[in-house]
Amino acid sequence: MYRSHNCGELNASHINTEVTLAGWVQKSRDKGFMNWVDLRDRYGITQLIFDESRTEKTVFELAKTLGREFVIQVKGTVIERESKNTTIPTGEIEILVSEMTILNAALTPPFTIEDETDGGEDIRMKYRYLDIRRNPVKNSLLFRHKVAMEVRKYLSDLDFCEVETPYLIKSTPEGARDFVVPSRMNEGQFYALPQSPQTFKQLLMVGGMDKYFQIVKCFRDEDLRADRQPEFTQIDCEMAFVEQEDILNVFEGLTRHLLKEIKGVEVAKFPRITYDYAMKTYGNDKPDIRFGMEFGELNAVAQHKDFPVFNTAELVVGIAVPGAGNYTRKEIDALIDWVKRPQIGASGMVYVKCNDDGTYKSSVDKFYDQDDLAHWAKATQAQPGDMIFVLSGPANKTRGQLSALRMELATRLGLRKPDEFAPLWVVDFPLLEFDEESGRYHAMHHPFTSPKPEDINLLATEPGKVRANAYDMVLNGNEIGGGSIRIHDKATQELMFKYLGFTPEEAKAQFGFLMDAFQFGAPPHGGLAFGLDRLVAILGGQETIRDFIAFPKNNSGRDVMIDAPSTIDDAQLKELHIQLNIQA
């Protein structure tokens, strides 16, 4: 061992102890006759002192050659510091060094290894191993491990069994976003990397495993939006002989446990709202409920006057922004411009100032009187001092626009507090959603989701109205988990495939093994999956997942550190029975 202690554990109780430390030179301060070096490792920083009058000359001189990030080993005595540093655990002591070995020199790092670094995203990714030395990244990775361990312990204690499912599986045309792997031994054939272990966990239920979980990498070859990764990690879970209620209880318990153990936050029973309620009230199926600004629908109180914009709209809907009644005309105009940006797409926005004296001042005063505006205030729960913003247009689109505004204003007003946690369940998701592009219905969750029994008869006539036993867990405006009760009989599964546009032959070719399995005694079952990257980031109080992933890829799916993907040999291509097909 290169050390007797690490750099985070020595304190006044160790004074006069002989110790050996090893680590990186964080910085040094050379006062000529005295030289201090901060020695850093994963556990902390310990101050070393080299003193012309007390340190042997060769060691003293060697210390002057140390650059940032040199790796050194020192022996010395723990002594009391003259000027103590109360901000770090080792701040009462320093090491009077008697021997030193430079274990490895270091080039000057391309960015500073400090909590606030001068390095941009690109350079930090290229030298990710240096970035990981910085506390914000290092602590994020340690935090992720802690969360994963707590998840495993909690679920194991509840008799869940972690089962590893295969990574080399079968491609399904349904999910065109498979990464595939050419098989050398099976000419012309390909494995796919799993987008999730969905069918395998269902087969484990058919196999009687009863309670399954797995923290598992999944893969999706999508055009990467910001903060998406081609490989991501799920906490994947499934249970047999359960109803939706059982699953909600178990995983609410898990999340509550994590919040308590990891964050010290006690959370009451999670609210449950339906998908329809979420869309009407927040314009969003993953509402952030750390703050209000719930939607007030104004059709009844805004379509009775001569304002054609509202009168022709499918939906008139507003939110009351707390304490924003004093926004200036300039601020309001900026917000109107904000909602009119193409990314949001509103054609305009009406505002109503709720004055402290109970009167109203709006941008549509020539159409609406104080009494009308009072109704609007009531519908949006506006208080004196608030500002009501109103959008109108096609219902779904308008809800989306107002939801974006709501989130933007909450951010600006500091209402999205990273240390506050407001989880909830959104339930009763639609089974199917209509895809304009392909002109047909797709499974909203996935094709194995069970329709609510009472809605099955709507499948043939109004498929869009069929609700599923599907649920999402939402935390602070993010979907952190989602799942469903599954179909567990062949007939219903065949029906689903039919409504999803599969021919019987296609269904059999792709999922025949699952439907076969359903015939050999499949129990009722259901489950859910959490996105671990996102969950960890939110628990860590961060908006982006990248620092919680050791070696993330950039938005082109590249690992810029190792420079992957890359070309491969012709010989290897040949062995895999493929050749390149590059468009000139």
Place this chain on the structure above:
Amino acid sequence: MYRSHNCGELNASHINTEVTLAGWVQKSRDKGFMNWVDLRDRYGITQLIFDESRTEKTVFELAKTLGREFVIQVKGTVIERESKNTTIPTGEIEILVSEMTILNAALTPPFTIEDETDGGEDIRMKYRYLDIRRNPVKNSLLFRHKVAMEVRKYLSDLDFCEVETPYLIKSTPEGARDFVVPSRMNEGQFYALPQSPQTFKQLLMVGGMDKYFQIVKCFRDEDLRADRQPEFTQIDCEMAFVEQEDILNVFEGLTRHLLKEIKGVEVAKFPRITYDYAMKTYGNDKPDIRFGMEFGELNAVAQHKDFPVFNTAELVVGIAVPGAGNYTRKEIDALIDWVKRPQIGASGMVYVKCNDDGTYKSSVDKFYDQDDLAHWAKATQAQPGDMIFVLSGPANKTRGQLSALRMELATRLGLRKPDEFAPLWVVDFPLLEFDEESGRYHAMHHPFTSPKPEDINLLATEPGKVRANAYDMVLNGNEIGGGSIRIHDKATQELMFKYLGFTPEEAKAQFGFLMDAFQFGAPPHGGLAFGLDRLVAILGGQETIRDFIAFPKNNSGRDVMIDAPSTIDDAQLKELHIQLNIQA
């Protein structure tokens, strides 16, 4: 919830309780007026009773329709059994059923769901979800989970941090056995699936993570020998600021912990032997030391007479087989035939019976006298009643042959006891091994392994003699883990690549990121990886890994259950910028 209790927990203390159970019909015994059904779930079996005089007629009749593996839910009362079964925890009670629902019917399974099944390997793999219902497979998966949890707890408690490394990495021509993944977004380029997270864990050490582990899938596209899988799981570990001794101590501690916690077996400090010693003494670098039969080299005592076979041999070597002195001529001839099989390849075998009276009877009595044979007995530690078998020929080949014989005889003699555990370390592996085919040296462990400092000067002159700081943990004749102290400076790494036949350009193109990293302050580091599949199987007392993997692939790398790999669409190929290249 479909049940109030599971099928393994009810006992006499529950008598008169109303319960609801759900599970699979294991079997039923219909006596006409009375019908017993064994209901099974993951946790056990509970006996149900349907009694013409006490059960409602519809329920009683329905029970007669139940087939094997039907999934049912029953309500009823726990009552005392008339004839108790003391072999199962629920054997004192049965459930007098009052209500029953068939949750799912089942076709007759293609093999019996019993501990000893009538199903062959192929059919069990095709219906793996049914195979998993059988105790031997189910319990193996539960056992695997238990081992993995213990590993994680032990290492976490020692401050190891589990870090997920990427699965989509870079292909290295060195390891031609990469599975590759065509990139859609990066035309003509490929990711590779990791054969191990080796370079990433080293970069984590450069990044100051200090102690890393990960239970992680790895991939190798090899022609599959029996009991190998294209995807397999490693317990991958790395530590910074350590020497070999530290690593051996930590992971010996882990293994000792597992043996104690999982198997209740206390093991003393692991023996350590060198690679050279292992090869000389057992003909094998992963010796099974649960039994003796150590090699006795006989050159000095067998090459002084007129027996040309021995006199011209590089090595004459024997083992004493305990208690085998009474083997018949027929048995001996069968063993001689066994070692002459092409898989073993010996050209013949000499035997010496050690009679109880201290005399010897050998197949070479016309060349050697009793005194000679006494020397042989001494060299092989033979006792009266033993049989000495002697092989001769080129040293390495002959050792391999004798090792095979040693293992075969141990198996026949019942010396490889599954409940006995004899771990050891094999250390001082050679750094390089000569590959006859390519006519050059390859890294025996991998190119990042550190040569022993005292042997570095041999690299240029006698590369085959350079020893590495590399070690294997061996358990019951299996290598269950292996690792090394790594190179952590650019100059030595460049030297290694040179000796391994890389041009500087090739080294930079493939591993430039690692050598760059070494320049920014890399600490001394090392680690090891355990093969989890094998470790779990051995701890579970099994020789084969397949039952410890939920969904294994067959020897052609196929998953016969889901029928993967499979063909993919032309459109998908096109999107991935590849086309098939099938040999007519």
